[in-house]
Amino acid sequence: SHLAKSDIVTMKRCYLYAYLFLSCVICGCNDYNNEVLLNRLISVQNEGDTCPYNALERYDSLGAIFEHENEYLRNKYALLGVRLRDKAFITHANDSVINLLYDYFINDGNSCEKQEVCYYMGSVYRDMYDAPKAVIWYNKAIETAQKDEELKKSILLARIYSQLSELYDYQFNYTASLDAIRKAYGIKEMNGKVDATAL
Numbered sequence: 001s002h003l004a005k006s007d008i009v010t011m012k013r014c015y016l017y018a019y020l021f022l023s024c025v026i027c028g029c030n031d032y033n034n035e036v037l038l039n040r041l042i043s044v045q046n047e048g049d050t051c052p053y054n055a056l057e058r059y060d061s062l063g064a065i066f067e068h069e070n071e072y073l074r075n076k077y078a079l080l081g082v083r084l085r086d087k088a089f090i091t092h093a094n095d096s097v098i099n100l101l102y103d104y105f106i107n108d109g110n111s112c113e114k115q116e117v118c119y120y121m122g123s124v125y126r127d128m129y130d131a132p133k134a135v136i137w138y139n140k141a142i143e144t145a146q147k148d149e150e151l152k153k154s155i156l157l158a159r160i161y162s163q164l165s166e167l168y169d170y171q172f173n174y175t176a177s178l179d180a181i182r183k184a185y186g187i188k189e190m191n192g193k194v195d196a197t198a199l
Contacts, residue, residue: 037066037073041080048080052088059084075104079113082120092127111148115141119160131167138164158187 040062048055059081066077079101085092092098098121105117122137141160145151161184168177 034070034073037069038076041076045080045083048084048087052084056084056088071104072108075101079105079117079120082124083116086120086123092124095121095124095128098124111144111151112154115144115148115151115154115156118144119156122160122163126163126167131170135164135167135171138167153187153190155188155191158184158191160184161187 044055044058044062047058062077066074069077078097082092082098082101098117102117102121105113109117118137118141122134122141125131125133125137138160142157142164145154145157145160151157161180165177165180165184168174168180
């Protein structure tokens with residue numbers, strides 16, 4: 001009887017160790033899989049900066065894969081789609097997708113993702129000819145950048161100021177337009193990319 005109890009305890013410990021080991025292996029595989037998929041998105045994103053239509057074809061081919069991934073990867077995939085369409089000058093017709101992405105990343109995203117989703121909120125409203133809303137969201141993207149030292153000198157921030165300059169010009173606010181374009185130029189100059197069009 002005593003030996004039987006000892007055997008049971010030993011077996012339970014073995015099962016526990018086996019469970020913990022398998023959990024670690026599965027987590028490790030998931031982390032590796034996430035990294036591989038994120039790298040694929042980064043590759044498509046980089047191509048999109050110069051060849052957006054080719055990148056869109058690659059992007060569409062990944063749809064079936066990301067459809068079954070975790071929430072973070074699905075949202076990263078969807079945000080890249082918004083970005084690529086913007087880079088390809090495909091006009092955004094409504095704000096339904098970007099609103100869902102904003103709800104996700106503003107709660108669970110890092111500073112860079114929050115800045116990006118605010119920027120594309122502005123871009124969507126720009127395409128919908130809602131200049132006041134576009135200005136609000138571009139300024140929210142700037143507010144996000146001001147909280148992060150790395151984002152303060154990002155090319156995306158320069159792009160935001162450039163977009164704001166055009167919108168202010170459209171609204172006949174020439175003083176604000178000039179101030180915004182000066183800030184955009186300053187950031188590009190800091191990065192050695194005065195003629196940069198990325199992001």
